[in-house]
Amino acid sequence: MKRRGRGIACMWYPIGFTxxxxxxxxxxxxxxxxxxxxxxxxxxTGQGSLTVLxxxxxxxxxxxxxxxxxxxxxxxxxxxxxGAIASRTTYVTGNAVRLAAEKAKWILFxxxxxxxxxxxxxxxARDRKIQVKGYPQRSIAISxxxxxxxxxxxxxxxxxxxxNPPTVAxxxxxGQGKPFSTYVYATQIAExxxxxxxGEVEVLRIAAAHDCGxxxxxxxxxxxxxxxxxxxxxFALQEQILFDGAGRQxxxxxxxxxxxxSLDMPEIEVDxxxxxxxxxxxxxxxxxxxxxxxxxxxxxxxxxxxxGVRITxxxxxxxKVLAAIKAKQAQGTKGLLRNR
Amino acid sequence: xxxxxxxADKTQSTTLRTPGSAGDLLRLPAVTLPVAFPVETxxxxxxxQTPAVGQRATRPDGRLHGLGQTRYIDxxxxxGMLHAKIKRAGIAAARIRSIDTREAEAxxxxxxxxxxxxxxxxxxxxxxxxxxVLADERVFHAGDGVAAVAALTEQIAxxxxxxxxxxxxxxxxxxxxxxxxxxxxxxxxxxxSNIYASKVIRKGDVDxxxxxxxxxxxxxxxxxxxxxVPLEPHAAIAMWDANGRVTIHTTLGRITLGRADVARTLKxxxxxxxxxxxxVGGNFGGKNEITQEPVLALLSKKTGRPVKGVFTRGxxxxxxxxxxxxxxxxxxxxxxxxxxxxxxxxLVLDGGAYCSWSETTLGKACILSAGPYRIDNxxxxxxxxxxxxxxxxxMRGFGAxxxxxxxxxxxxxxxxxxxxxxxxxxxxxxxxEGSASPTGQALHSVVLKDTLRKAAERFGWKEPRx
Amino acid sequence: MTELTIRIxxxxxxxxxxxxxxxxxxxRDQFQLxxxxxxxxxxxxxxxxxxxxxKCVNACLMLxxxxxxxxxxxxxGLATQERLHPLQKAFEDHAxxxxxxCGPGVILSAKALLDxxxxxxxxxxxxxxxxxLCRCTGYTKMIEAxxxxxxxxxxxxxxxxxxxxxxxxxxxxxx
Numbered sequence: 019m020k021r022r023g024r025g026i027a028c029m030w031y032p033i034g035f036t037x038x039x040x041x042x043x044x045x046x047x048x049x050x051x052x053x054x055x056x057x058x059x060x061x062x063t064g065q066g067s068l069t070v071l072x073x074x075x076x077x078x079x080x081x082x083x084x085x086x087x088x089x090x091x092x093x094x095x096x097x098x099x100x101g102a103i104a105s106r107t108t109y110v111t112g113n114a115v116r117l118a119a120e121k122a123k124w125i126l127f128x129x130x131x132x133x134x135x136x137x138x139x140x141x142x143a144r145d146r147k148i149q150v151k152g153y154p155q156r157s158i159a160i161s162x163x164x165x166x167x168x169x170x171x172x173x174x175x176x177x178x179x180x181x182n183p184p185t186v187a188x189x190x191x192x193g194q195g196k197p198f199s200t201y202v203y204a205t206q207i208a209e210x211x212x213x214x215x216x217g218e219v220e221v222l223r224i225a226a227a228h229d230c231g232x233x234x235x236x237x238x239x240x241x242x243x244x245x246x247x248x249x250x251x252x253f254a255l256q257e258q259i260l261f262d263g264a265g266r267q268x269x270x271x272x273x274x275x276x277x278x279x280s281l282d283m284p285e286i287e288v289d290x291x292x293x294x295x296x297x298x299x300x301x302x303x304x305x306x307x308x309x310x311x312x313x314x315x316x317x318x319x320x321x322x323x324x325x326g327v328r329i330t331x332x333x334x335x336x337x338k339v340l341a342a343i344k345a346k347q348a349q350g351t352k353g354l355l356r357n358r
Numbered sequence: 359x360x361x362x363x364x365x366a367d368k369t370q371s372t373t374l375r376t377p378g379s380a381g382d383l384l385r386l387p388a389v390t391l392p393v394a395f396p397v398e399t400x401x402x403x404x405x406x407q408t409p410a411v412g413q414r415a416t417r418p419d420g421r422l423h424g425l426g427q428t429r430y431i432d433x434x435x436x437x438g439m440l441h442a443k444i445k446r447a448g449i450a451a452a453r454i455r456s457i458d459t460r461e462a463e464a465x466x467x468x469x470x471x472x473x474x475x476x477x478x479x480x481x482x483x484x485x486x487x488x489x490x491v492l493a494d495e496r497v498f499h500a501g502d503g504v505a506a507v508a509a510l511t512e513q514i515a516x517x518x519x520x521x522x523x524x525x526x527x528x529x530x531x532x533x534x535x536x537x538x539x540x541x542x543x544x545x546x547x548x549x550x551s552n553i554y555a556s557k558v559i560r561k562g563d564v565d566x567x568x569x570x571x572x573x574x575x576x577x578x579x580x581x582x583x584x585x586x587v588p589l590e591p592h593a594a595i596a597m598w599d600a601n602g603r604v605t606i607h608t609t610l611g612r613i614t615l616g617r618a619d620v621a622r623t624l625k626x627x628x629x630x631x632x633x634x635x636x637x638v639g640g641n642f643g644g645k646n647e648i649t650q651e652p653v654l655a656l657l658s659k660k661t662g663r664p665v666k667g668v669f670t671r672g673x674x675x676x677x678x679x680x681x682x683x684x685x686x687x688x689x690x691x692x693x694x695x696x697x698x699x700x701x702x703x704x705l706v707l708d709g710g711a712y713c714s715w716s717e718t719t720l721g722k723a724c725i726l727s728a729g730p731y732r733i734d735n736x737x738x739x740x741x742x743x744x745x746x747x748x749x750x751x752x753m754r755g756f757g758a759x760x761x762x763x764x765x766x767x768x769x770x771x772x773x774x775x776x777x778x779x780x781x782x783x784x785x786x787x788x789x790x791e792g793s794a795s796p797t798g799q800a801l802h803s804v805v806l807k808d809t810l811r812k813a814a815e816r817f818g819w820k821e822p823r824x
Numbered sequence: 825m826t827e828l829t830i831r832i833x834x835x836x837x838x839x840x841x842x843x844x845x846x847x848x849x850x851x852r853d854q855f856q857l858x859x860x861x862x863x864x865x866x867x868x869x870x871x872x873x874x875x876x877x878x879k880c881v882n883a884c885l886m887l888x889x890x891x892x893x894x895x896x897x898x899x900x901g902l903a904t905q906e907r908l909h910p911l912q913k914a915f916e917d918h919a920x921x922x923x924x925x926c927g928p929g930v931i932l933s934a935k936a937l938l939d940x941x942x943x944x945x946x947x948x949x950x951x952x953x954x955x956x957l958c959r960c961t962g963y964t965k966m967i968e969a970x971x972x973x974x975x976x977x978x979x980x981x982x983x984x985x986x987x988x989x990x991x992x993x994x995x996x997x998x999x
Contacts, residue, residue: 024817026780027766028810030730030789031758036721062419063611063641064923064960069417076410083415084405091635093617101612102638103646103752104718145408186799193559193738194798197725203789203806205813225817227809237414237919244962245922246754249642253759257584259680265450265533265746266500270675272868272957277587280953280963289812295803300411303803311758315766319780322770331580332763390856391835393900396907402917416916423924424912424931426859426899433858513844587959589863589871589925639861639925640959671864 020211022222023324027315028205031308032198034106034183042111043097043180044118046075048126050168052146052161053085054119059099060111061091065306066238067107073234074112074299078119079126080143081160097178105304106183108234109200112299113181121177129167129175130158183297200295202303204228206247208284208316212324217340219255219321223285224313231295231303243288243309250313251284252277255333395425419637430639431593431609432668439595440469442657442667443515444492444503444650445522446677450746451531451544452497457505458523465521467514470660472506472653478625484615484647486554486713488547489749491623491652497526498546499711499746501676503650508657508665531746535708536685538743546711546744554709555717555742557724559796562735567700571691575772579686579764583708586681586753590639591674596654597664604655605632611641616648623652643752644678647714679751682719682742683708684760686727688768691735696776696783703727705740705761707750714751716742723757728796729765730806731787736796781814828892832857833901839888847891848872848883851898859899859928863957870956873929874898880936882955899928902935910976911935914969922960930956934970942978946971 034040045057056075062068072086079086090096099111127138130148134141134156142151149157168174183199205227211220226243233239256276260268269275294301314332322328327342404413422428459471474480474494481487493502505522509515530544537543538552546552568574594608604626610616613633621631638645650667658665669678684707691700705723709716724740773783788806795801814820826845829838832855839854851857851874860883863871867885874883875897902909908916911931921927930953937944937952944952949970953963 022823024819025770026784026810026813026819027762028730028784028788028806029758029762029766030726030806031755032722032725036718036725059614061611061613061635061638063638063645066417066420066919066922068419069415073410073413073415076408080408081410082406082408083410083413084401091613093613093631093633098614099612101615101646102641103612103643104756188797191558192561193557193724193796194561196799197721197797198799200803201795201801203730203804203809205806205809207813207817207819209817223817225813227813227816229803229805229809231803232411234411235413235415238417241919241922241961241965244964245960246962248962249754249959250759253581253584257582259583259585259675259748261533261747264500265531266448267676267748270672271866272587272671272864273866275585275587275675277957277959278962279955279957280950280967283950283963286962286964287816289816291805291808291812293803293805293808297802302411307755307758310754311762312766314759315763318763318767319770322774328767328771330577330767332582391832391837391900393857394905395903396905398906400908414919417919420919420921420924421908421912421916423921423927424908424915425903426857426928428924429858430861430925432862433852587957588923589869589957589959590861590923591863638923640923642959668862671866671868 019215020213021324022209022211023320023322024207024209025316025319025323026205026207027312027319029308029312030201030203031311032201033109033304034198035104037185037187037195037197039182040100040106040110041180041182042099042114043178044111044114045097045176045178046115046118046122048079048122048164048175050165052081052159052164054079054081056086056088056115057096058088058090058111058115059096060102060107063102065242066235067102070108070234070238071111071115074115075119077300078116079123081146105306105308108302109298109304110181110183112302114179116299117179117181118177121179122175125167125173125175126160126163129171129173130163133158133166199297200303202229202305202308204308204312206312206316208320210317210320210324212321212339214325214343217336217343219334219339221251221284221317223287224316225287227289227291228305228309229291229293230305231293231298232301233290234300234302236290239290239305240288242305244286246309247286247313248278248283249310251282251317253332254314254317255335258333395427429636430590431595431607431636434595434607436595436597436664439664439666440508440510440661441512441515442506442508442654442665443519444653445505445519447493447497447502447504448500449497449526449528450500451529452526453529454493454495454497454504455525455527459505461521462507462518465514465518467510468507468518470508470657472656476656477623477652479623482619482623482648483713484715485717489712489714499748501748503677506653506657508661533745533747535706535743535745538745539706546746552744553741554713554744555720557720557740559724559736559738561796561798564700564702564735564737567735568691571699572694573775574689574691575768576689577768577771579688579767581684581760581763583683583750584681585675586642586644588640588642588644591669591671592645592649592678593668594651594654595664595666596651596658598658603630603632605634606651606655607634608651609638609645610635611638611645616651619648620651620655624655642754646752649678676748679714680748681753682716682750682757684757686761686764688764690768690772692772696772696778696786698731698733698787700735701728701733703738707740707742709742709744710747710750711744712749714749716750718752719757723761725796726758727761727765730789732789732793738796781810781819784810826889828888830891831895833898841888843889845888846884847886847888850888851883857898857900861925861928863925870929870933871926873932873956875932875936878939880933897932899932910973911970914973914976918965918969918972920961920965920969926956926958930958930966938974938977943974
């Protein structure tokens with residue numbers, strides 16, 4: 019029969035490389051009509067980073083996401099980037115993008131200031147306008163400022179910048195130091211049904227509460243959580259590379275390497291908790307990897323809650339779970355029973 | 359008298375509307391099909407809003423994905439392009455006595471063959487450069503590449519690598535990381551030890567704290583080797599120009615580093631190397647270092663033509679990086695009210711045949727292994743050990759999913775033993791704003807308890823069970 | 825060599841290919857329709873899914889010769905010059921594709937489902953997509969998008985699920 023269980027797991031995860039420098043550079047060019055192009059050396063690997071970086075540039079320039087065209091992925095044409103790794107793109111590349119956009123923005127402010135009769139420091143960029151802080155009625159369209167900068171004053175609004183997270187090296191004896199600039203936190207709670215006659219585990223639903231600092235694009239954050247959970251389910255219950263006695267893989271194919279399909283996914287409820295990191299672009303941190311971290315623990319804790327067996331090695335395949343259930347029944351013991 | 363309208367003669371010479379039949383007449387290769395898509399801009403409202411941050415903006419590349427118009431590396435073709443295949447060792451540990459490529463070279467349609475000896479600098483790696491581009495003297499895992507072929511078609515290349523004869527002298531191999539730690543274990547690389555990276559984190563006085571603890575819990579937890587399984591296999595296309603510049607279109611997610619690695623292995627200045635990516639069809643850490651790029655570059659140099667290489671799914675599993683299996687020993691001391699007073703952790707990472715991203719994984723896992731909890735007395739030691747298996751590298755989380763499985767499993771065991779709610783014991787121990795991390799760092803923007811409470815609320819943790 | 829005549833996305837074409845050529849290789853290499861992808865070449869991942877005579881097939885498992893005389897629909901045949909197919913629109917609005925590699929296969933599996941069952945349950949959608957592996961998304965937003973596309977095709981009003989409402993604009997940058 020099916021037994022229901024639930025399990026919690028929480029986690030923390032760092033953003034960026036461990037201590038070592040991992041800079042990103044970016045260039046923002048504001049075109050004469052107030053739209054912009056962003057050059058970044060990162061590579062889109064599916065998470066939507068180019069869209070998010072475009073949103074960051076747009077926010078700094080006070081224009082809309084669609085006004086920014088993002089170009090990437092050519093070592094000749096784009097500035098360097100340490101890469102789409104370690105969940106660092108929104109935070110590190112994002113900071114570089116924001117700083118680059120800010121530099122371009124200042125050229126716009128200088129072009130607009132004389133027209134508006136104020137000093138550049140008094141200006142802000144909002145709603146596709148350059149306007150006076152505290153007196154927004156006095157404004158010009160960003161297109162006018164951009165045109166004036168490039169065509170009249172001969173100063174094209176281009177900004178380039180780089181950013182690297184500040185860290186402190188770890189002591190070689192004690193490991194004490196500041197290896198990362200920031201961390202994110204999350205909790206996932208899983209509800210499972212365990213069939214105590216077959217050992218099969220079905221994940222019914224997962225409540226996932228994740229911190230990513232300011233969510234630049236909440237829809238893409240949700241996508242990362244859902245995708246990360248699918249990897250976590252595979253890690254918990256299905257996936258394993260098997261080797262024969264001579265060190266050759268037995269199942270290097272998708273027929274025998276079991277991974278989650280649409281039928282294996284639970285109902286997922288995502289919450290992005292309120293959070294703001296002053297060291298990140300507009301308060302953002304990152305989310306790419308953390309989403310797959312606590313899932314297996316939550317599921318395994320739920321299995322224990324359901325049938326009272328503690329599986330201490332992954333994956334918790336049906337065979338393993340069933341063997342543990344049978345061993346527990348045979349021993350007639352209550353409480354915790356270890357099984358490898 | 360009415361004139362009959364002329365009826366179009368179907369047998370007359372074809373118009374632009376029926377290019378298929380024109381192809382038959384002119385014996386052209388298949389004429390391309392029209393691909394229709396709306397050109398008039400449909401911009402979603404969310405992309406037009408200001409401010410931009412916080413918008414559920416749709417992705418312009420997402421639109422192209424749905425149209426099938428995104429060009430991944432394997433979708434690209436260049437005039438005169440050849441196809442490359444790499445011969446895989448199939449043996450986990452061996453010395454290479456000889457490689458005989460003559461039969462392969464003689465095959466019609468094979469334009470070049472490459473072995474490790476021809477690679478200017480035959481080693482790479484993000485921290486230790488212990489991985490060969492093509493195995494030259496020794497093989498360290500069954501998926502090692504030992505030779506490569508460039509041919510007119512993929513089929514011919516695949517047949518040609520079968521004809522390459524490699525003579526191996528098998529060496530003793532070790533597959534279990536705990537065995538590899540032993541004094542008498544076969545040495546994978548260096549003669550002194552199979553441990554190639556280690557780290558320690560120490561804080562407070564664990565032994566004294568354990569002595570004071572009301573309860574102590576011990577457990578061992580293990581995780582398995584898994585693979586990224588990106589839907590898109592590794593792919594790259596290399597080509598040269600008359601100024602000695604090589605351009606490599608590749609599925610790498612880190613082209614700055616990729617360029618550095620290619621320049622280094624080919625002994626070229628950085629500005630003679632260009633790496634171009636399009637969109638990577640899934641990375642998750644497996645496409646963060648070079649694999650076949652220098653091989654394709656050298657085959658392209660030999661043949662004077664662009665050369666494309668695409669991994670088979672089998673190569674994805676056996677010849678690209680995987681996630682480190684971990685063996686984790688946890689000892690935790692708690693007070694009777696459930697506060698963690700001491701934690702001792704030992705991590706052994708199955709480090710595979712090459713270092714790859716193991717040092718990073720080791721470092722992160724070490725730091726994260728204590729869990730997001732306030733612990734004053736901590737001792738963590740971690741080791742990465744060579745084994746003669748597929749190299750373990752970067753995979754989503756760098757050790758975090760493994761240690762989280764261990765520390766969260768043990769947390770529940772502690773809660774059960776003390777009769778505490780798993781949620782409450784976590785809230786009791788969780789990091790807060792300003793808490794000290796295992797490395798003594800004062801943490802900021804800490805919202806761990808918010809995530810615990812929010813998830814519990816969403817789940818209905820406090821509600822009575824049905 | 826195999827001579828064949830095939831109707832692809834409504835257009836008839838002929839081809840002459842080696843006997844062992846798969847339908848996938850025919851589409852990608854011969855006709856330069858690279859929307860169908862090679863993920864495993866063994867019928868496990870579904871990235872090569874196309875619709876042949878109304879049924880979903882893994883093009884890597886079908887010989888080109890077996891497609892002789894048949895009607896094939898690939899991802900390139902869904903949109904028109906006027907509009908995206910509702911599935912493509914919904915997938916975009918819901919950010920249902922991340923790296924996109926599995927996308928064409930998933931969308932065609934969904935289309936084949938909606939052609940037979942215009943009002944599928946979430947369970948039926950999951951079943952229809954069970955042969956399409958995705959590593960990025962966890963499938964969740966795909967299910968939502970298929971449900972929305974089904975509503976669009978049935979002529980029902982659609983909500984803001986996913987958060988995107990579209991409207992035509994003449995020039996980028998205008999409000």
